Amino acid sequence: MILTSVLWQVLQTLIAVLAAPLVTGFVRLIKARLNGRIGPSPLQPYRDLARLLRKELVLAGNASWLFRIAPYFIFSFTWMAASLVPSFTTNLVLIPTADMITLVALLGAARFMIALAGLDIGTSFGGLGASREMLIASLAEPAMLMTVFTLALLAGTTAPARIIDYVLAGGVGLQVSMGLSLVALLLVAIAENGRIPIDNPATHLELTMVHEAMVLEYTGRHLALIEAASMVRLQLYISLIICIFLPWGISQSGKGLEGIVLGLFAYGGKLALLAAGLAVFETVIAKMRVFRYADFLGGALLLSLLATLVLYVSEAV
């Protein structure tokens, strides 16, 4: 039992990092097709990362030690968080390490480091990115925690594995508050991953950047780690939405090997579906002005709060 859970944990950890570039590549491919372009192969992000890893490192003159260690922390915190979100099975050895609040906070720790790295060189773009990133986080993080609160009230726990058990046991049914939480979590996921309409991952105009502005000074292997971290984070958020709202197919503890295989296929299918959905959404919507973010994310926060309060009105708890 312990042995299999260790094995699945290793598999989960590897999937979290190895499949992430493919997800990003897939989103890019679909977007290109929707734009009428042929687009690069979905494997292109792997090649990009390998190229960056091989390149020489160029550091700005006054880069401090913090600037040099930050990429490792950013990548590892994100990777750790991603390996704790059950994607194909809940039988993972490390799953009690972190509940949903800790997952949010782990991503917060990665964000803290990246914002500091943005300020380290002392350029105006770095400061701009860090300032806007913290603005987005200050609204997105509470919204996400309120989503957790709704689930905790429904399922009586903040542990992702238990929430899956609860949803799979049919405890939720069709709830208005689950719908509201889903919308809130989608809005947060879009904002936290720097997707349109909050930020444009493909922008080349400095003033519209948030995430890219903070990492402008990074090169070589540091840049590779940061790019990889944002790919892992995109997959993490998709997995999180899957594990809370579409957990069907995830193998619960006690199921055999065929459960795992089924879980893996189900996960792949759901991942592709949501990634395609993201690409379609990004194609049809326009980028937002910076000060409209507050409306967008404040909306997410209020929706998630409403989701909790609706629970009482519908007398679900």
Next chain:
Amino acid sequence: MAAQALLAVAVLPLLTMLAMAAHRHKLAPALVHGGCLLVSLLLGFIGIASVLKGGADLAALPIGLPWLKAHFRIDAFSGLFLVIVNLGALAASLFGVSYVKHLNHAPRVAAAYPMFLAGMNLALMADDAFSFLVSWEFMSVSSWLLVLIDHEEEENRKAAFTYLMMALFGTFCLLGAFGVLAQAGGGYGFDAMRTAKLDGLQSSLVVLLALLGAGSKAGLVPLHAWLPLAHPAAPSHVSALMSGVMTKVALYILCRFLFDFGPTPAWWWGAIIMVAGGVTAVAGILYALIQTDLKRLLAYSTVENVGIALIGLGIALAFKGEGMLPFAALALAASLYHMLNHSVMKGLLFLGAGAVLSATNERNIERLGGLIHRMPVTAACFLAGAAAISALPPLNGFVSEWLILQTLFLGPKIPNWAMKFGSPVVAAMVALSAAMAAAAFVRAFGLVFLGRARSQAALLATEAPIPMRISLIGLAALCALLGILPVSATTILSQIAQSLMGIELQGTIIEGWPWLAPISVTRGSYSGTVLVASVLFLILVTAVIIKGFGTRQVRRGPAWDCGHKEASPAFQYTASSFAQPLRRVFGASMFQAREDVDMPSPSEIRPARLDVHMRDPIWQGLYQPLIDGVTHLAARLNRLQTMTVRRHLLMMFLTLMLMLIVAALRRVFS
């Protein structure tokens, strides 16, 4: 135990006398701080011993009121606060040993500092209202002296005066609360108050007065106005104590009033305290976000953390009022853990600010920058404190906020609508304040330590001397330790909380090793130890894989910055520009923040201007009218002093008449 502790405290006045006698000697201040270090070490051990031993230890001194004596008592609960206070005092004294050399009035600091420590320790040990209030005032007045050290500056005098007024107000409220309890319990001793029988109205009066009295010292919004003025005005190691430790003494007495004295107050007091804590947390951190004075920013962050601790106390009271004692003990333990953690991290941050101040003589973050290159140890320690106070795993601030959030998730179990609706809203406030704390501390750390130096002073800074560094490193290590291995701390805290709630349980309410979990692992769990081990392993794997790829060459070059050439450090983002989006989103309504842009047309040669106008709603809406009213009244009453003899005699006659009438009426009606 109590007798030994009193003996140790008795050394402190001697140190004050030494400081006064040898005020011309250059080494005296450092020596006095060294003495304080030893005393707080001793008192800290006494605190640990009484926490581990449990039970209560009594002592009485034949001083004070002749028929009363001064009673002292140390139990596990006051032992815990002795640990908190003396841990802070230990670090501050060690820091102070070399920090006082940089101060203008070192002998004055050395004279008041031991008295401040004595006041705080005695307040925790006091076992009757009289000795408590005397110690409490001792603490207030000696800290007031320390705030007034740099009295040459108008701002500090104003801060000290505001502080004195608020301290008077607080003591006055506490006096009232003790009065009600003493009348019902039949004695001034805390024992009599424990068994006091109060009706609903009296009980509410006691809670209200205790909340106002202790809250004004702890920084409860809107009674916090003095705190961000007074805490930064004192020397930095004293600021660390005032913010990190003195606020905890106030919370200590509030806990005694809420959970120890008299019958349990009604549950809705819990709801009120919880909401007041939530408002305090959000308002405190919003203020912190827009400060440009490093120490004032830290003081506002204290207001936030006191709010979070109050949320824990409020929900504990609500649970207790409904008879759900295990949950109440859990909430209380979470709150106590946050108090312990906050005293460590706020001590660390204020001492870090003190190191920066002594190296650069600058508190304005707009004029600092790039200190990570010149003060690497201070920078690393300050970073640990900043990450801890922003509630980031795996540090200690995260663990206690996690526990408080978990208890808030249990809040809807209380069967009434106020708590059902209240606890999600307060949880959102906790989340909001944690996220904004991260923004505030990215800003504080980023602008002070990162980037390029914005002034000559920042460019020429040197690393702090060794005693300061040891003190910073010790506190930073404690931040990590309390976060990574919280088990023994939470076990002890939950035992203390259980004993205060009066429940006898076999196990503890917080599961410990290896998964930290409230009530049971199925409700959600966290393990700092496993998390740190796993993250370190992942970092190792990453480093090995990267090493396997290509080059290890590093080339240094000028910053790219999209091809912009930025010769001057003035091009960097400033504290105001960093806060601008946040100010615009959150401050527009609260601070009525308004920006006036004066952009000259291309033909004009005058410079462009951006003016930001803000208004402190609490000061200008609440305090200013109060001050104006008092000034107005004082001016009117002034006329009484310039009356003729005839009129004075008339006034005396009228007063006499009035009193006679009152006496007569009393006789008639009784």
